[in-house]
């Protein structure tokens with residue numbers, strides 16, 4: 001099974017807080033130029049970037065008008081479904097041509113995060129982005145979001161962390177007592193119990209249950225010094241680059257939370273940079289040389305392969 005190209009699933013495009021009503025932004029993901037905007041009523045929408053008229057990029061100079069986005073070149077307007085709702089200089093009696101449409105990408109906003117659905121075959125979503133029950137509740141902080149932009153790697157390298165138990169001591173100074181993977185439909189869960197030895201000294205015991213919901217984002221429940229939820233997502237820009245984002249939510253235990261959070265986020269950030277340093281320079285081995293003691297990398301790859309297979313094949 002080739003893991004080239006981009007898998008099918010929900011992908012993160014923005015933190016909700018970074019897109020106010022009326023905002024419009026250019027995006028490039030899946031080797032495709034896109035435009036993200038928030039309608040005046042507050043809904044996030046994603047369309048292909050280029051206007052069907054003469055090809056202007058709506059994300060560079062376009063404006064939000066009510067529920068629609070207005071092209072910066074000749075002011076045609078398109079709603080969130082990609083339908084042309086207005087051509088301001090159209091002669092009376094003339095009709096908006098039926099081909100005046102833009103591709104609209106399925107978009108949802110949940111847990112303070114904006115997601116887009118990608119399927120190279122254009123199919124509809126077949127699972128939902130889960131609700132993080134703690135989000136927005138008393139007793140938990142808001143997300144502390146971080147964006148580690150533009151990592152030079154392919155998504156398959158990141159996902160492989162789910163099964164790669166053997167890199168923990170070398171890359172992260174983390175010692176694993178028990179390690180288990182559970183594969184269930186579109187979800188893959190890693191349960192790790194162990195001890196970390198942070199560079200600043202000491203020992204921290206941890207118990208992490210980390211679940212991928214589809215190929216591109218993972219939600220973890222982490223118990224150690226603190227009880228936290230970690231959100232980790234990667235979204236491919238092109239075949240060789242992706243955006244990596246993470247966010248942390250802490251169970252509130254007193255006024256020191258901000259200081260703790262900063263310390264904690266910095267630690268995590270460092271952990272990701274340790275992985276990034278490997279990812280950016282490695283090559284991908286279709287047939288890795290595995291030994292007894294490596295994690296279930298073959299199993300992980302067959303789970304991940306489901307998002308590259310067209311759903312109508314063999315149905």
Ligand code: FES
Pocket residue numbers: 051052053054055056071072073074075076
């Ligand atoms: S190019 Fe968009 S309205 Fe003309």
Ligand SMILES: [Fe+2]
Pocket residue numbers: 161167171172275
């Ligand atoms: Fe890692």
